[in-house]
Structures are given as C-alpha cells and as structure tokens.
Amino acid sequence: MTTHPYGPEAATLVAVAEDVHAYIQPDGSWCLNNAGLVVGDGRGVLIDTAATRARAERLRHEVEKILPGGPGTVVNTHFHGDHHFGNCVFAPTASVIAQEDVREQILRAGLDLQRIWPAVDWGDVRLVAPTLTFRDSLRLHVGELTVELIDVGPAHTTHDVVAWIPERRVLFCGDVAWAGVTPFCLMGSIEGSLAALATLRALDAGRIVPGHGPVAGPEVLDDTEEYLRWLQRTALAGHEAGRTPLETARATDLGPFAKLLDAERLVGNLHRAYAELDGRPRGFELDVVGPFQEMAAYHGRMPDCHA
Numbered sequence: 370m371t372t373h374p375y376g377p378e379a380a381t382l383v384a385v386a387e388d389v390h391a392y393i394q395p396d397g398s399w400c401l402n403n404a405g406l407v408v409g410d411g412r413g414v415l416i417d418t419a420a421t422r423a424r425a426e427r428l429r430h431e432v433e434k435i436l437p438g439g440p441g442t443v444v445n446t447h448f449h450g451d452h453h454f455g456n457c458v459f460a461p462t463a464s465v466i467a468q469e470d471v472r473e474q475i476l477r478a479g480l481d482l483q484r485i486w487p488a489v490d491w492g493d494v495r496l497v498a499p500t501l502t503f504r505d506s507l508r509l510h511v512g513e514l515t516v517e518l519i520d521v522g523p524a525h526t527t528h529d530v531v532a533w534i535p536e537r538r539v540l541f542c543g544d545v546a547w548a549g550v551t552p553f554c555l556m557g558s559i560e561g562s563l564a565a566l567a568t569l570r571a572l573d574a575g576r577i578v579p580g581h582g583p584v585a586g587p588e589v590l591d592d593t594e595e596y597l598r599w600l601q602r603t604a605l606a607g608h609e610a611g612r613t614p615l616e617t618a619r620a621t622d623l624g625p626f627a628k629l630l631d632a633e634r635l636v637g638n639l640h641r642a643y644a645e646l647d648g649r650p651r652g653f654e655l656d657v658v659g660p661f662q663e664m665a666a667y668h669g670r671m672p673d674c675h676a
Contacts, residue, residue, distance in 0.1 A: 375398075390435065420491070457493075476498050524562040
C-alpha cells in the first residue's frame with residue numbers, strides 16, 4: 370500500500386450522526402472522493418465507493434468494523450469512476466442502485482477514467498453497473514432511518530443523486546457541492562448547479578458530506594454558489610471580450626478562490642458557462658477532451674491524481 374500522505378491509509382470513517390458515517394479521503398482532489406454509510410438493524414446502505422481497488426478494499430475494511438459482512442446496498446451518485454469503480458469490491462453481495470440514466474452512462478464510459486491518469490495504480494477494477502434504477506427519487510429504509518435518493522441534476526453531471534437522511538438532518542450531496550475544492554461542471558450545468566443548490570438548501574441539512582473535501586455545514590452550499598456566481602460573471606466578461614475559455618482563465622485573478630484545490634477546473638467550467646451563454650441547454654453534451662487538454666495547459670502539466 371502506498372505511503373503517500375494522501376494514500377488509502379489516510380482515509381477515515383467518521384460518525385456524523387447516530388448510525389450515519391462519512392468516509393473521507395484527503396485531500397479531496399482528483400479521484401479522492403468521499404463515501405457515506407447509513408446503518409440500522411444489521412443492514413447498511415453505502416453511498417458511493419472509490420476509484421481504485423486498494424481504496425475500495427480499504428473502504429470495505431473500515432465499513433466492516435461497523436457492519437460485519439458489509440452493506441447490502443450500494444448507491445452511486447453519478448457516473449464518474451471515482452464514485453463507482455469500487456462497486457466490484459461490494460458486489461455481488463450488495464445490490465447497486467443509481468438513477469436510470471446514470472446506469473447507461475456508467476456502461477458507456479466504462480473504465481475510460483483510467484486513460485486520463487494511466488500512471489495511477491488502479492488495481493483489479495471490474496466494471497459493475499447498477500442493477501436497480503429509478504427515475505427521479507427513491508426512498509430506502511434502514512432500521513429507523515430513511516435514505517431519500519433525489520436526482521437534482523444536471524449539476525456536476527447530467528444526473529446527480531443526493532442522499533438525504535431527514536431523521537438526522539444529514540445530506541450526502543455527491544459532487545453538487547464542494548468543500549475546499551474547485552467545483553467542476555464541465556459535464557453538467559452551471560445554471561443547473563445553482564438550481565440544485567437551492568433545492569438542497571431547502572432540505573435544511575445540519576451536516577453535509579460533499580463528494581470531495583471535509584464534512585461541512587450548510588455553509589458549503591453558500592461557498593459553492595459563491596464560486597459559481599463568480600464563474601458566471603467571469604465567463605460573461607470573457608465571452609463579451611471575444612476571449613476563448615483558456616484565454617479568459619489565464620487573464621483571471623482567482624482572488625479568494627485561489628485557495629481551492631484544482632484551480633485548473635476553471636477552464637473546463639468556462640467551457641460550460643460559454644455554452645450556456647450561447648443558449649445551449651443545461652447538460653448539453655460537450656467535447657471534454659479539448660477542455661481537459663486546455664486544463665493541462667493552464668496547469669502546466671496534466672493535473673495530479675493521487676488515487
């Protein structure tokens with residue numbers, strides 16, 4: 370196992386409420402995502418898995434300290450591989466649930482994420498697609514707790530599922546909100562993300578587990594919205610000046626957002642914001658290869674991935 374300071378052994382499973390736990394993978398950068406666990410009456414629901422075999426095995430080891438035998442249900446919040454590649458470690462003993470279009474996106478994307486960072490030790494990862502799907506929402510019952518799955522996309526992607534536990538006022542928001550990490554909407558929508566944040570704010574969560582970064586309170590919704598509003602203003606100025614997304618990014622002072630991880634995501638976000646300024650609908654499919662190449666150019670090299 371790696372000894373990198375952000376290696377699998379650095380991840381922690383922490384209680385955020387009675388019978389509700391968050392699995393946090395520092396530092397929350399590319400492919401270092403969080404997961405969640407809700408338990409009751411000897412059963413459990415795991416919300417998202419992990420990117421590599423080693424990380425998924427570590428997640429299962431920590432989960433089994435609380436729930437021997439592991440969870441009977443796994444939920445995937447969206448189609449990006451860091452949130453579902455680890456399904457293979459939990460299936461076939463666990464049923465995998467996702468929004469119905471997310472299943473198709475997972476099958477279509479396959480293991481493509483591994484091509485972006487070929488140097489990562491992905492391990493023996495086998496694609497396991499969801500076997501149970503839903504359209505807009507689904508309610509699970511775990512002991513005395515309810516896990517409400519709600520599709521709030523397009524936001525980070527075209528379909529983003531959050532898991533809301535109303536009895537504990539805990540929200541697992543996937544990659545709709547970010548703590549200390551630059552939001553990323555290249556494959557989703559800026560406008561849709563703002564609408565999704567309004568939906569999440571109305572739930573009145575006390576504790577929020579973002580897809581990346583530390584456990585937070587409702588302020589993480591405000592922080593994410595502040596970035597996205599700034600992004601829209603930045604995009605409008607660049608678009609009106611006739612600059613490309615990359616030119617706009619290079620000319621932009623990040624200001625208070627300079628402290629966020631993965632600043633190069635600004636370039637991809639600007640591509641999405643420009644598309645919306647051009648009248649493209651929320652979630653309109655954009656080429657992602659070009660924007661990723663431009664993110665690497667902005668960063669000076671391909672963004673680091675410590676998965």
